[in-house]
Amino acid sequence: MSGRIYLSPPDVGPLEESYVLQALRSGWVAPLGPEVEAFEREIAERVGTGQALAVNSGTSALHLALLSLGAGPGTVVVAPTMTFVATANAAVYTGAEPVFVDCDQANGNMDVAALEEMLQRLSRAGETVAAVLVADMFGSCAEYDDLLPVCAAAGVPVVEDAAQALGATYHGRPAASFGRLGALSFNGNKIITTSGGGMLVSDDAALLARCRHLATQAREPVPHYEHADVGYNYRLSNLLAALGRAQLHRLDGMMRRRRLVRERYAKLFSTVPGVRLLADGDEGSNCWLTSIVVDPERSGWRAAELGTHLGAQDIETRPVWKPMHLQPVFAGCRAVITGAAENLFAQGLTLPSGSVLDDRRMARVVGAIEEFLDRRR
Ligand SMILES: *Cc1c(COP(=O)(O)O)cnc(C)c1O
Numbered sequence: 001m002s003g004r005i006y007l008s009p010p011d012v013g014p015l016e017e018s019y020v021l022q023a024l025r026s027g028w029v030a031p032l033g034p035e036v037e038a039f040e041r042e043i044a045e046r047v048g049t050g051q052a053l054a055v056n057s058g059t060s061a062l063h064l065a066l067l068s069l070g071a072g073p074g075t076v077v078v079a080p081t082m083t084f085v086a087t088a089n090a091a092v093y094t095g096a097e098p099v100f101v102d103c104d105q106a107n108g109n110m111d112v113a114a115l116e117e118m119l120q121r122l123s124r125a126g127e128t129v130a131a132v133l134v135a136d137m138f139g140s141c142a143e144y145d146d147l148l149p150v151c152a153a154a155g156v157p158v159v160e161d162a163a164q165a166l167g168a169t170y171h172g173r174p175a176a177s178f179g180r181l182g183a184l185s186f187n188g189n190k191i192i193t194t195s196g197g198g199m200l201v202s203d204d205a206a207l208l209a210r211c212r213h214l215a216t217q218a219r220e221p222v223p224h225y226e227h228a229d230v231g232y233n234y235r236l237s238n239l240l241a242a243l244g245r246a247q248l249h250r251l252d253g254m255m256r257r258r259r260l261v262r263e264r265y266a267k268l269f270s271t272v273p274g275v276r277l278l279a280d281g282d283e284g285s286n287c288w289l290t291s292i293v294v295d296p297e298r299s300g301w302r303a304a305e306l307g308t309h310l311g312a313q314d315i316e317t318r319p320v321w322k323p324m325h326l327q328p329v330f331a332g333c334r335a336v337i338t339g340a341a342e343n344l345f346a347q348g349l350t351l352p353s354g355s356v357l358d359d360r361r362m363a364r365v366v367g368a369i370e371e372f373l374d375r376r377r
Contacts, residue, residue, distance in 0.1 A: 004314045008189045011254055011355045016246040023242035033238030039245050047176040049201040051208040054236035055215055058163040058185025058198035062090035064211040065159045065181040071096040071130035078118055081323040082108045082341040083135040087161050088324050096130055100325045100335035107279035108344055109142040110134050114336040119154040129156045136165035136175050139288030140279040144170055144178045166191055167255050167286040176201050191288045192247035194240040254355035258287035261357050265290050268366055274298025291320050291350040301376050303349035309372045315365055320348035
């Protein structure tokens with residue numbers, strides 16, 4: 001054993017170092033500057049949207065997106081139950097009421113039929129739905145060909161939470177480009193990182209200008225400090241934007257490495273009964289995280305047992321996200337539940353998936369899994 005193997009650690013090196021050093025020496029040590037502007041242009045180009053706004057987290061991006069669409073007290077925001085808590089928290093920050101929709105067994109993304117049922121319920125109750133938040137889970141895009149028409153028919157805008165999905169595509173189109181607004185995260189565990197940061201993208205210049213205003217303390221364009229709205233301090237540091245630009249240069253290479261990692265797990269588990277990969281076969285995935293789903297009746301063991309075995313060898317694993325409707329903080333929220341998310345939570349395990357997993361570390365993980373499987377045969 002030689003050091004702990006993490007789920008999805010940052011992958012930074014000499015390129016990042018030189019970009020950050022150059023930004024530091026330029027004197028632009030502020031939440032604005034040429035690196036921020038360049039990073040916004042490069043992300044907009046990568047995801048194919050007209051505009052981008054660099055912010056200090058993915059959560060901030062989601063908060064601004066919902067505010068710009070009028071989410072607030074007296075409105076409802078539809079969110080996935082299978083997601084990281086930040087998706088739902090962003091709705092709560094605005095004063096809107098979050099309601100939850102279950103997921104598809106195959107990939108953990110929003111279940112279209114459940115969404116349709118939720119929108120019908122809300123419409124019958126005469127409620128104002130400010131937005132549907134759709135998350136692209138584990139690096140796989142949601143089923144937009146089905147989801148978007150359902151939202152359009154209900155007249156509700158979509159905010160795409162693409163925090164996990166930068167670089168992923170759906171029928172060739174980049175993640176983050178499917179909603180009225182899309183949110184990206186550059187947290188330390190995401191596919192590219194600025195240590196902490198995010199980006200809001202959109203084709204709607206007016207909407208994004210509104211978000212930019214709110215993100216910069218709602219400062220009016222006059223010489224003195226003038227404020228007609230309550231704003232936020234949500235901009236990204238110029239130094240961190242430089243780090244993000246270096247990471248973006250390496251995105252395709254890091255995605256290739258993560259795909260190799262996923263293919264190694266696919267091969268390893270292909271002969272193991274009762275085990276499948278989440279979102280198996282999604283060619284457009286960025287392979288951010290690879291998770292297995294274990295049916296204990298067929299495999300004879302539980303996902304958590306493998307997690308314990310790997311943990312004892314200093315290899316990090318984690319259950320997939322605990323559904324929002326089971327979280328104490330969201331107890332009592334309305335939800336359309338099929339049981340799929342609860343199933344994935346019970347049977348899923350996320351394995352080390354990072355692009356820093358070199359051949360030696362990968363062999364260590366594979367060896368530890370094989371040892372576990374041999375004991376159960
Ligand atoms: C990481 C993540 C976020 C939050 O991004 P931060 O940059 O950590 O604030 C939001 N939604 C999802 C689905 C995420 O995975």
